[in-house]
Amino acid sequence: MEKTYNIYSINGPVITIKGKTDLSMMEMVYVGEEKLAGEVILIDNDKTTIQVYEETAGLRAGEPIYATGSPLTITLGPGLMSNIYDGIERPLAMIKQQSGAFIKKGSLIPGLDEQKEWDVTVTAQVGDKLSGGQIYAHCPETSAITHFCILSPEFSGEVVEVKPSGKYRVNDTVLKLKDNKGIIHDITLCQKWPIRIPRPVKERMSSDKPLITGQRILDTLFPVAKGGAAAIPGGFGTGKTMTQHQLAKWCDADIIIYVGCGERGNEMTQVLQEFGELIDPKTGKPMTERTILIANTSNMPVAAREASIYTGVTLAEYYRDMGYHTAMMADSSSRWAEALREISGRLEEMPADEGFPAYLPSRLSDFYERAGYMNTLCDKEGSITLIGAVSPQGGDFSEPVTQNTKRFTRCFWALDKSLAYARHYPAINWTESYSEYLNSLAPWYTENVSPKFMRHRDRIASILQKESDLMEIVKLIGSDVLPDDQKLILEIARVIRVGFLQQNAFHDIDTYVPLDKQYKMIRIILYLYKQCSKIIEQQIPISQIKALGLFDKAVQLKYQIPNDDYSGFDAFKEEIDAALTKFNIA
Amino acid sequence: MILEHIGLNQINGPLIVLEGVKNAHNEEMVDIRLDNGSKRVGRVVEIEGDKVVIQVFEGTTGLSLSNTATRMTGHAMELPLSPEILGRVFDGLGRPIDGLGDIYPDIKMDVNGQPINPVARVYPRNYINTGISSIDCLATLIRGQKLPIFSGSGMKHNELAVQIVKQANVSDGSDFAIVFAAMGVKNDVAEYFRKSFEEANVMNKVVMFLNLSNDPIIERIITPRCALTAAEYLAYELGKDILVILTDMTSYAEAVREFSSSKGEIPGRKGFPGYLYSDFASIYERAGIIEGKKGSVTQIPILTMPNDDITHPIPDLTGYITEGQITLDRSLDSMGIYPPVSILPSLSRLMKDGIGEGYTRKDHQPLANQLFASYSKVQDAKALASVIGEDELSPNDKLLLKFGQEFESKFINQGYQCNRTIEETLDLGCELLSLLPREELDRLDEEMLASHYVRKSKGK
Numbered sequence A: 001m002e003k004t005y006n007i008y009s010i011n012g013p014v015i016t017i018k019g020k021t022d023l024s025m026m027e028m029v030y031v032g033e034e035k036l037a038g039e040v041i042l043i044d045n046d047k048t049t050i051q052v053y054e055e056t057a058g059l060r061a062g063e064p065i066y067a068t069g070s071p072l073t074i075t076l077g078p079g080l081m082s083n084i085y086d087g088i089e090r091p092l093a094m095i096k097q098q099s100g101a102f103i104k105k106g107s108l109i110p111g112l113d114e115q116k117e118w119d120v121t122v123t124a125q126v127g128d129k130l131s132g133g134q135i136y137a138h139c140p141e142t143s144a145i146t147h148f149c150i151l152s153p154e155f156s157g158e159v160v161e162v163k164p165s166g167k168y169r170v171n172d173t174v175l176k177l178k179d180n181k182g183i184i185h186d187i188t189l190c191q192k193w194p195i196r197i198p199r200p201v202k203e204r205m206s207s208d209k210p211l212i213t214g215q216r217i218l219d220t221l222f223p224v225a226k227g228g229a230a231a232i233p234g235g236f237g238t239g240k241t242m243t244q245h246q247l248a249k250w251c252d253a254d255i256i257i258y259v260g261c262g263e264r265g266n267e268m269t270q271v272l273q274e275f276g277e278l279i280d281p282k283t284g285k286p287m288t289e290r291t292i293l294i295a296n297t298s299n300m301p302v303a304a305r306e307a308s309i310y311t312g313v314t315l316a317e318y319y320r321d322m323g324y325h326t327a328m329m330a331d332s333s334s335r336w337a338e339a340l341r342e343i344s345g346r347l348e349e350m351p352a353d354e355g356f357p358a359y360l361p362s363r364l365s366d367f368y369e370r371a372g373y374m375n376t377l378c379d380k381e382g383s384i385t386l387i388g389a390v391s392p393q394g395g396d397f398s399e400p401v402t403q404n405t406k407r408f409t410r411c412f413w414a415l416d417k418s419l420a421y422a423r424h425y426p427a428i429n430w431t432e433s434y435s436e437y438l439n440s441l442a443p444w445y446t447e448n449v450s451p452k453f454m455r456h457r458d459r460i461a462s463i464l465q466k467e468s469d470l471m472e473i474v475k476l477i478g479s480d481v482l483p484d485d486q487k488l489i490l491e492i493a494r495v496i497r498v499g500f501l502q503q504n505a506f507h508d509i510d511t512y513v514p515l516d517k518q519y520k521m522i523r524i525i526l527y528l529y530k531q532c533s534k535i536i537e538q539q540i541p542i543s544q545i546k547a548l549g550l551f552d553k554a555v556q557l558k559y560q561i562p563n564d565d566y567s568g569f570d571a572f573k574e575e576i577d578a579a580l581t582k583f584n585i586a
Numbered sequence B: 001m002i003l004e005h006i007g008l009n010q011i012n013g014p015l016i017v018l019e020g021v022k023n024a025h026n027e028e029m030v031d032i033r034l035d036n037g038s039k040r041v042g043r044v045v046e047i048e049g050d051k052v053v054i055q056v057f058e059g060t061t062g063l064s065l066s067n068t069a070t071r072m073t074g075h076a077m078e079l080p081l082s083p084e085i086l087g088r089v090f091d092g093l094g095r096p097i098d099g100l101g102d103i104y105p106d107i108k109m110d111v112n113g114q115p116i117n118p119v120a121r122v123y124p125r126n127y128i129n130t131g132i133s134s135i136d137c138l139a140t141l142i143r144g145q146k147l148p149i150f151s152g153s154g155m156k157h158n159e160l161a162v163q164i165v166k167q168a169n170v171s172d173g174s175d176f177a178i179v180f181a182a183m184g185v186k187n188d189v190a191e192y193f194r195k196s197f198e199e200a201n202v203m204n205k206v207v208m209f210l211n212l213s214n215d216p217i218i219e220r221i222i223t224p225r226c227a228l229t230a231a232e233y234l235a236y237e238l239g240k241d242i243l244v245i246l247t248d249m250t251s252y253a254e255a256v257r258e259f260s261s262s263k264g265e266i267p268g269r270k271g272f273p274g275y276l277y278s279d280f281a282s283i284y285e286r287a288g289i290i291e292g293k294k295g296s297v298t299q300i301p302i303l304t305m306p307n308d309d310i311t312h313p314i315p316d317l318t319g320y321i322t323e324g325q326i327t328l329d330r331s332l333d334s335m336g337i338y339p340p341v342s343i344l345p346s347l348s349r350l351m352k353d354g355i356g357e358g359y360t361r362k363d364h365q366p367l368a369n370q371l372f373a374s375y376s377k378v379q380d381a382k383a384l385a386s387v388i389g390e391d392e393l394s395p396n397d398k399l400l401l402k403f404g405q406e407f408e409s410k411f412i413n414q415g416y417q418c419n420r421t422i423e424e425t426l427d428l429g430c431e432l433l434s435l436l437p438r439e440e441l442d443r444l445d446e447e448m449l450a451s452h453y454v455r456k457s458k459g460k
Helices: A092-099 A216-221 A240-250 A265-277 A302-321 A333-346 A360-368 A400-408 A417-421 A438-448 A453-477 A484-501 A515-537 A542-546 A550-560 A567-585 B133-138 B157-171 B187-199 B223-237 B249-262 B276-284 B313-321 B330-334 B364-388 B395-412 B422-433 B446-459
Strands: A004-006 A009-011 A014-018 A027-031 A036-043 A047-052 A064-071 A073-076 A118-122 A129-131 A135-140 A146-150 A156-162 A166-168 A175-178 A184-187 A191-194 A203-205 A229-233 A255-261 A291-296 A325-331 A372-375 A381-390 B004-006 B010-012 B015-018 B029-034 B039-048 B051-056 B068-072 B078-081 B089-091 B107-110 B149-151 B176-185 B206-212 B241-247 B296-304 B324-328 B341-348
Touching: A004 A014, A027 A047, A036 A302, A047 A302, A064 A191, A073 A302, A216 A453, A216 A484, A216 A515, A229 A240, A229 A400, A240 A255, A240 A265, A240 A325, A240 A381, A255 A265, A255 A302, A255 A333, A265 A291, A291 A302, A302 A325, A302 A333, A302 A360, A302 A381, A333 A360, A333 A381, A333 A400, A333 B276, A360 A381, A360 A400, A381 A400, A417 B364, A438 A453, A453 A484, A453 A515, A453 B364, A484 A515, A484 A542, A484 A550, A515 A542, A515 A550, A515 A567, A542 A567, A550 A567, B029 B051, B078 B223, B107 B223, B133 B341, B133 B364, B133 B395, B133 B422, B149 B157, B149 B313, B157 B187, B157 B241, B157 B296, B157 B324, B176 B187, B176 B223, B176 B249, B187 B206, B206 B223, B223 B241, B223 B276, B223 B296, B241 B249, B249 B276, B249 B296, B249 B313, B276 B296, B276 B313, B296 B313, B313 B324, B324 B330, B341 B364, B364 B395, B364 B422, B395 B422
Parallel strands: A229 A381, A255 A291, A255 A325, A325 A381, B089 B206, B149 B296, B149 B324, B176 B206, B176 B241, B241 B296
Antiparallel strands: A004 A064, A009 A014, A009 B039, A014 A047, A027 A036, A027 A064, A036 A047, A073 A191, A118 A135, A118 A166, A129 A156, A135 A146, A156 A175, A175 A184, A203 A372, A372 A381, B004 B068, B010 B015, B015 B051, B029 B039, B029 B068, B039 B051, B078 B107, B324 B341
16 A cells, blocks of 8 residues: 655645655645645755645645655556547546546546457467566457557566457556566556656668658658657647648558647647548558647646646657557647646746747757667667647747757758748748758668659749848849849749649648659749740740749649649640740741 | 634735734635725635735735634635526626626626536637628637637727627527626726617627726636636526627736735746736636537637737737637727728637538638638738839739738728628638639639639629
8 A cells, every 4th residue: 555645735736745754756645635646856955845736726735645665657558549538547538538628637547448348359369478568468459540559668588477368448458477486467458658758669760751741842852760859849820730630641650659748638639630530541541540648728727738748649659669650749748838837836946948948958868869760779760859839939949948949850841921821731841840860761762753753843942042142132122124034034943933833721622732743843833944944044034934824734733633633734745845846946 | 713813913915914823724815894884805715824915906905913703615706507697797706796686696606617528618610790791701709619809908808899799680580689798998998888789779688897907906807717617607508609708818917917926926027927828828718618508608808019029928829729819910000090900910710610511611720711811922022012112023013912901991991880691701702802813822722713713703
């Protein structure tokens, strides 16, 4: 039986115990008669401080605090998939069944459905030597995902007894394991893992495969690698959440963990609904079959918001360890940082930049370093790609969360207010954004798309850069005075911006575009540019080329050419040739 | 047995400290009786052993260490509610001030509310026709949404809110009621709202919570919570569609700041406490629709941006929580355009799923996108014109400028009484876009362009 203590002081979500305790740092405790979940965050000789994951209204001094002896852990096992949890892995659907439409305090509900029976195939045999991370059984978790039961990394030993394959619940013992001290452990389908500790892997591998998202500006201009980390900063209304949704829907990860951290309730409801209706193009099954949602909306307790990011990444690691490619979207990491700040303020810690605690950068780097392309303990390849939205105050990218996130991620997709105002979506600014993965991904693109892909990509980027330089002049004196070759650059850049970078998430064809089509699109745009510049060199005014309407047609290509039939590109190429021949003759 | 604690141990701004209190609950209400017979209420905000810190809503003026008797009530602040609250006026703490006597409650509800389980929400889709073109077409208000008006001092946000209430009310047959919460607004403003509600003949459907600018500041922290508790009661218990108007959120945030600094908390940006975001969220997130319940809560918070600065923490944090915003613009206002809605920074996040075929009209979304895109180009043309002069502009840019002027004077500008149907609004949008050359309209697909230009020739 673990010890109990008494509440001494209460200040918002922070409570203290007076005197010396045996509690350990980061130990999970239950606070008060209602057993609110909490975590030890500071230990002093004469007091212990605890942050509570739930609303503390109604608590009294003197109420008991129950120690648990273990850090904040979550349960991992079959049944996680398609679920929606709060920040500390309590299933929201079950909470609704228990306490209605509003979330009441102290709901102690296990994260996994303990009654559901799974169709388990036990693969381990008596006499097998198992070490942590190895697979001993598997079961179909959803129609899209097979769940591999992996031995918790803390165990290893020899299998002394196995149950036959059949129907089991998560807490049923399926095998017995004798460790090297001779102790026999009962192994069930689930395991516990502390959320703040990264799960071990065999080795980290280089990230040289891209995460294909079907979003042109990302895949072509600023790709992120599988196992990479990317940041999406942007003020409100610039489309962070929309971009995150698009990524969650279309990226080619096997498993999506979507963490709504301190965001809007209605948005999470939308994700729930939309993902239930959408069909995953790869598996033909509903998106929810490969998605876990974590919803800790802005009005839910702040300390659980702080934990939600870790819960999410632990779930991602668990599936990575089975050999899946997972992607985790965190929307938004600024809310998480604010939760840190709020708790730090209650602890009266010395604030650093803008009131954020001095340990903000180290926490951020700890989190983003949990991304990676790994060789797992069971010798499979798995990855976690982390995509964090950042909501800088006032849209100012110089604030600490954006700046520190920039240091620890290698992909920066800067959202731009003026693009969003013009309803240019995704409003990713192509001059401010960057990806450091380009070099390591180049061989993959060369091999799998086209040897010329990277060269073409660079041309597109340089045209856009030239345009932004020219716009400086245009802003001062207007575009009429530019020489024709520069006007052509502006025209082509417009085609790139509107016809390529801008992508309509609500259009059936345009919402997801395969890489091959992306490549063909940039190729045809560059072809148009090349042919037109030849004509411009002959001193033919650009107005005559513009009159042909080729640029406007190129803009419309994205809606007209279906994703499974690219013949339209050749047709358009012929159209370009046909239309421009009259100048060549002249 | 109820204990009374005689005297106090410390008084600091709105906070009092009491020692020797056993079994105090966090955030419970306390009654404070003064020697002269007057009463005040407070709330426990911090407990340390047997020492409790209490926030006094009416302020601590006149309190001394010896002239009070404090009684712990043992429960959080509750609002007495019954269907009779419709048509009544309350103070910022939910006590009747219209002289019609107390409410005989059917139910008492905790004013702090509880977070709605995201699983239990219904995603809002049903649009509210406000009859205001700039809102209906470009930042559509959806039932269950929270859509703030970002304004500045002296602009016509109150008029706009009243017009929305009047016109949304007329067009809709459902059981409709309004909850109005004033936080630190001037007496005239509250009076203007009351009069307007009377004129619109909806006064028997309005519940008012008034904390005027001369009322105690700390009370303001509770006012929106009382109002939203009343709104939730009317919506989820009685099945009404509720529109909540909260004005002015800036005063509210300043009250939070004042309270925070008197508690000695570490300030964040511009002195506002670090938890302002969570605090705002606990108000704004109370909008919504719940599965299995008939009613809905729609919020229109109004806030005046200090110095018209949209990056100030108050509008900034609000914008991160609310589902879009309607931004008013001072230059439009001074040009006499009403409502002075600044189109580009205005946005409704829920709009995309509540419009289009089956809701408004099929061409609504692309049309709105095109209007946004074109109007944003107008701004570029204007910027250029201010450098090189209008005469030097290319013909295309001149057309854009013309479009911009027409758009502002015909589409945005519509007057206090003008109630446009969605058809009228969208047709007007089409008509204005026809001023521009066809190749400028890159957001409309071929089919739309065809029908759009048909419209134009008909118009001629």
